[in-house]
Amino acid sequence: MVKFFNGINVCWSVLFWLMSTATTAQIPMEKxxxxxxxxxxxxxxxxxxxxxxxxxxxxxxxxxxxxxxxxxxxxxxxxxxxxxxxxxxxxxxxxxxxxxxxxxxxxxxxxxxxxxxxxxxxKGNKTSVLYADFFTKREELYALSKSKGPGIRDSARKAWVAQWCDDFVAKNANEFVSAYVLSTTGKSAMTLGQLEKSFVDLSPVLQQTNEGLSVAAFIRGMRQTGIGKPVKSFVLNDPEGKAVDFAQFKGKYVWVDFWASWCGPCKKSFPYMRGLYEKYRGPQFEILGISADATIDPWLKILEQIKNPWPQVWDSGNIASEFTVTAYPTSFLIDPEGRIILKEVGFEPNGPIERKLKEIFGK
Missing domain, CATH: 2.60.40.10 (Immunoglobulins)
Known part of the structure; x- marks a missing residue:
């Protein structure tokens, strides 16, 4: 289990603040x-x-x-x-x-x-240079896996990319880019064991960045969001800023839909989802839309356009990581006791969730 040393982190924060204050007092920072x-x-x-x-x-x-x-x-x-x-x-x-x-x-x-x-x-920004090196090598591995034929393509790609992530982080454990790599490519390519090992390799300061905390939440999610696992309650705000507690949906089947305003497949799925909602909505069923937009304004703007009739909240608490979401749309069907029935990545008519709803409600 990873432990975070808050006292050390506070000391580092104060030190960085003093250093930045001294620097800006002498040399104007480029903006x-x-x-x-x-x-x-x-x-x-x-x-x-x-x-x-x-x-x-x-x-x-x-x-x-x-x-x-x-x-x-x-x-x-x-x-x-x-x-x-x-x-x-x-x-x-x-x-x-x-x-x-x-x-x-x-x-x-x-x-x-x-x-x-x-x-x-x-040349220039070290983070930019390192990430360009990482990303270029990752693309080479993708291309190599494709050349090996469809039989081993997916498994080979994930294995090679996962190993490259591990090697890269081990060599750059004190660089911000490593936390970023784990929070993006690492989540989708690495196994739980690999991700935990690489996360431990990160410096304590990097573990406490937004990207590091996202990886820690994802690791918790991988342990907690298997089929049959109970969903840990969370609270997020709706478009009016009112708190929506997931616990209020207990007693219903809940379709939790993770999406984003920039996600084309998400928006394409909504007309069909509205039809399903009209078919199944009632005291035993609800959909909860959770936006993964980085900022709130694009979400608020697109809600006015799509006009989905089910509850909507903005993921200000990084709940997507707790659910181990690595692609959009990703949906979960939760039973009335708050346990995960199934997970669906992507969306298509008559997909896993729709088939399960037909089985549950008989229509």
Whole structure:
């Protein structure tokens, strides 16, 4: 069992505050992220670089004489995604390249336009450089597993990627990027034992970051959310800010639906789910929608558009990790005693939950 030493963490927090105060008193802190790119090759009249994040809509700049510059406001740790117009036009598809940024400053990237961002050589932010190395290697492992044929593709991919996560964290136990890797790829690829081992490898400070706490919650969830396990009660707020206690649904079958405003398959499922809700709603059945949006505004905005008639709450308490959710939509069917009957990842008509509802209610 992992133990957290709060006294040490407080000391570290005070030390970091004193250090940052002393620094800012002498040197003004840069508040922007500056991306400076050098691009080789002929763009073939497709010179634009596109970029976005979960919080910022798609934008673009133009490559001029082999160079581009992007200035972004820094607010918090986040991942930005980049792709080229060249890639989109010449290949009719594109793979966004992730740049994990945990502080303001300048990042330089050099790449060949034909090979795209995945050939980038980065300089600057250490976290960005390390994550680019991790992500590029992960993609190579994915490609290698596909080349081995469908018989071993999925199992090989997860095993190889899980081992790469473990190796990466062991080498970078004091770097924020390791907590981020475990909270993203680690959750979906690693076994419980592997994830616990790598989590212990993290420094105590990293274990207490949002990403570290998310991994700890996920580990608890993997132990607690098997079929037949009782759901630990939780309280989240509805769109009006009123507390909704999951305990209030005891005595009903509850379809817990984890979704997000940015999730296309989630939104596509809602018309069909509304039909099922009308069919089964009543004193014995309810749906609870839990939004995984990072910020509350996109959730509130899309609720006005979709108008789902069942209760909705925003996951401000990281309940998705407690339920070991790694993809959206993910749903759970809970029995009247508060125990998990089944889990469904993704959604399709006449899927596992719908078939179970037919079995329970006979219609």
């Amino acid at each position: 922007n992220i500056t991306i400076i790119g050098h691009v080789k090759g002929d763009t073939k009249l497709y010179p634009r670089i596109y970029y976005y994040s979960k919080q910022v809509k798609l934008d673009s700049v133009e490559i001029v004489r082999g160079q581009f510059k992007i200035t972004l406001p820094y607010q918090d740790r986040t991942t930005w995604f980049f792709y080229t117009q060249y890639e989109r036009k010449t290949r009719k598809s594109y793979r966004p390249f992730p740049l994990l940024i945990d502080q303001p400053g300048t990042i330089k990237m050099d790449f060949n336009i034909e090979q795209g961002f995945y050939s980038s050589k980065l």
